[in-house]
Amino acid sequence: MKKDFKEFKEFIKGKNTAVVGIGVSNIPLINFLLELGAKVSAFDKKTEEQLGEVAVDFKDKGVTLFLGEGYLDKLSGFEVVFKTPSMRIDSEALVKVKSEGAYITSEMEEFVRYCPAKVYGITGSDGKTTTTTIISKILMEEGYNTWVGGNIGTPLFSNIEEIKKNDMVVLELSSFQLMTMNNNIDVAIVTNLAPNHLDMHKDMEEYIDSKKNIFRFQEKQDLLVLNRENDITASFKNEAKGKVIEFSSKRITEEGAYFKDGALYVFDKEVCKKKDIVIKGMHNVENYLAAFAATYKDVSIESMKKVAITFGGVAHRSEFVREVDKVKYYNDSIASSPTRTLATLRAFEKPVILIAGGYDKHIPFEPLAFEGYPYIKQLILLGVTKDKIKEVFLKLKDESSVDVPIIIVNSLEEAVYKAREIAKEDDIVALSPACASFDMFPNFEVRGNKFRDIVNQLK
Numbered sequence: 260m261k262k263d264f265k266e267f268k269e270f271i272k273g274k275n276t277a278v279v280g281i282g283v284s285n286i287p288l289i290n291f292l293l294e295l296g297a298k299v300s301a302f303d304k305k306t307e308e309q310l311g312e313v314a315v316d317f318k319d320k321g322v323t324l325f326l327g328e329g330y331l332d333k334l335s336g337f338e339v340v341f342k343t344p345s346m347r348i349d350s351e352a353l354v355k356v357k358s359e360g361a362y363i364t365s366e367m368e369e370f371v372r373y374c375p376a377k378v379y380g381i382t383g384s385d386g387k388t389t390t391t392t393i394i395s396k397i398l399m400e401e402g403y404n405t406w407v408g409g410n411i412g413t414p415l416f417s418n419i420e421e422i423k424k425n426d427m428v429v430l431e432l433s434s435f436q437l438m439t440m441n442n443n444i445d446v447a448i449v450t451n452l453a454p455n456h457l458d459m460h461k462d463m464e465e466y467i468d469s470k471k472n473i474f475r476f477q478e479k480q481d482l483l484v485l486n487r488e489n490d491i492t493a494s495f496k497n498e499a500k501g502k503v504i505e506f507s508s509k510r511i512t513e514e515g516a517y518f519k520d521g522a523l524y525v526f527d528k529e530v531c532k533k534k535d536i537v538i539k540g541m542h543n544v545e546n547y548l549a550a551f552a553a554t555y556k557d558v559s560i561e562s563m564k565k566v567a568i569t570f571g572g573v574a575h576r577s578e579f580v581r582e583v584d585k586v587k588y589y590n591d592s593i594a595s596s597p598t599r600t601l602a603t604l605r606a607f608e609k610p611v612i613l614i615a616g617g618y619d620k621h622i623p624f625e626p627l628a629f630e631g632y633p634y635i636k637q638l639i640l641l642g643v644t645k646d647k648i649k650e651v652f653l654k655l656k657d658e659s660s661v662d663v664p665i666i667i668v669n670s671l672e673e674a675v676y677k678a679r680e681i682a683k684e685d686d687i688v689a690l691s692p693a694c695a696s697f698d699m700f701p702n703f704e705v706r707g708n709k710f711r712d713i714v715n716q717l718k
Contacts, residue, residue: 264373264419272296277334277356279303280343281310281317284414288341288366291417293320300337302330337361341369344435364439367409367432370416371442376406376426379553382437382473383450383492385599386546389538390450391431392573393550396566401558403427409436427557438469440476447474448484448553450546452491453598467491477501484552486545487512504555506548508541516548516555523567525551530560531567538572540606575707577603577689580714586682588675588714591691592707595620597627600693604634611635611687614674616642617694617706624648627693628655628663637681638665639674643698671699671706675713 274297278289281303292299300323307314307326314324325333331352334340340356340363342348348363357363371378381391388411398405406422408415409430415422422428432440452467474483474495481501486492488509496503504515511517516525523530523544530551533544551563572578575592582588594600595617604611613635615627624644628651640648645667656662666681668674671690678688690710700706 261375262373264375267369267373268295271339273298274338275336276300276339276341277302277337277361278341279331279334279346279352281305281313282343284366285341285343286313287414287417289317289322290320292341293322297339299323300325302326302334304328304330335359339364341365342439344433348439365436366414366416367430367436368440368442370408370419371430371440371444373419374415374422374428375419375424376422376428377445377557379427379429379446379448380409380432380444380473381430381448381450381549382432382434382470383448383486384453384596385602386450386542386549387431387433388573388593389543389576390448390546390549391429393546393566393570394448394553395427395429396570397550397554397558397562398427398429400562400565401554403557405429409433432473434466434469437472440472443476443478443481444473446482446484446553447477448549449473449486449492449495450549451486451489451598453489453596471495471498474499474501482553484515484549486549487515488545504552506545506552508545508548516552518544518548523547523551525555525560525563528560531564535568537568537570538577540577540602542602542606543572575703577606577691578707578711580711581717583679583714583717584682585684586679586686586688589687589689589691590707590710590714591689592696592703592710594691594693595695595703596622597624597631597693600627600691601631601634603689603691604631607634607687607689609636609685609687611689612637612639612678612682614639614641614671614678614688614690614710615693616640616645616648617692617699618642618697619644619647620695624651624693625654628652632661632663635663636686637678638663639668639677640665641668641671641674641699642692642694644694648693671709672713675710675717679717 276297277300279302302325334352340361395405395407404426406428409432411431477500483499483503487505487507505512506516508518578590580588580590591603696703696706
């Protein structure tokens, strides 16, 4: 049962409130809490100089700032604490303030708790953003006033009073956002699960367990959409409290969406042909099947088909950048895990010159080598993980005599120039790193934009 937002307004007024993290989602949150009459303190490891005008603005509004080294030392004596998504609930600072009686929450938890509209929540290791975007476009095509948030779009909690009961809300939810989620999500979609974010989670079990929170608090009338072809997600069926429907790229599902003889079906009705979908690859067929299964009760087949045959994809996701000397360059910077890179490689018609490597999330790279080698013509490695990935490919060579040529470089510029040097007519060059970007770039968007800029400057 959805809660009335008036309850929160009454609860938060006058409360001594801490917001940890002065980032994209928490800046509008801080302003909103001030509007609601909360007494706000904000914490961030950035300095006042690094925050610039944001810090000046907040100080002018009466926000107390705790910044720089040791910024969490003063997180004490608060009644309410809004944490940043990546902050673990068992971190020393949060454990301490919780023991003092503080209510600990996050922008996304409070949004889901009080949102008056139907909420679609999408999670998974790969395909979250594309599936979220497809679902939102299908709902918009049908004529719904649709809000998109979570990991993408805009922070929605500050807009909650503008959202109407008949609107639709589509949220991309990460394992970090879900770790402390304890509210029911009307339609939950799990695209797939594979090892990811093991630099942040204690182990794979904790990672999977956090993902389960997307459906753990559902009620009988709610819907859970699962990937039948992923062993982990398929096993969730037994734990669901609401209705479960499945999607499959390999078999006909009795209730749900499936792929058969070159066409996509939902509840035995053909939606479109695979060849007519603009964004290519079997992983995108699965993203569409998930979206069709999730929206089936709310939209027409016509709206589903219209999006499938017109939507050109999301930036940094197998995004075609440019053709230079009859060589095509693709930006797949979003691929921060080996499974995501594998899905991209399989979507191309021929083996590619792959640029990979980056920040180490402590995910095994064996799948990239032992499953990915048929799709790789040449491997160009950079970043912290370059030697780790090279070792796995050398292991492949030792065990099966498969020799994938490897070049080690020190920068993205060098990687692109080297790719151009070795590429022949009709080759494909793809940045699909299989790693996060944090060793060299603030995020995958900055990495992807840099790649795009380098490619666009090639003479």
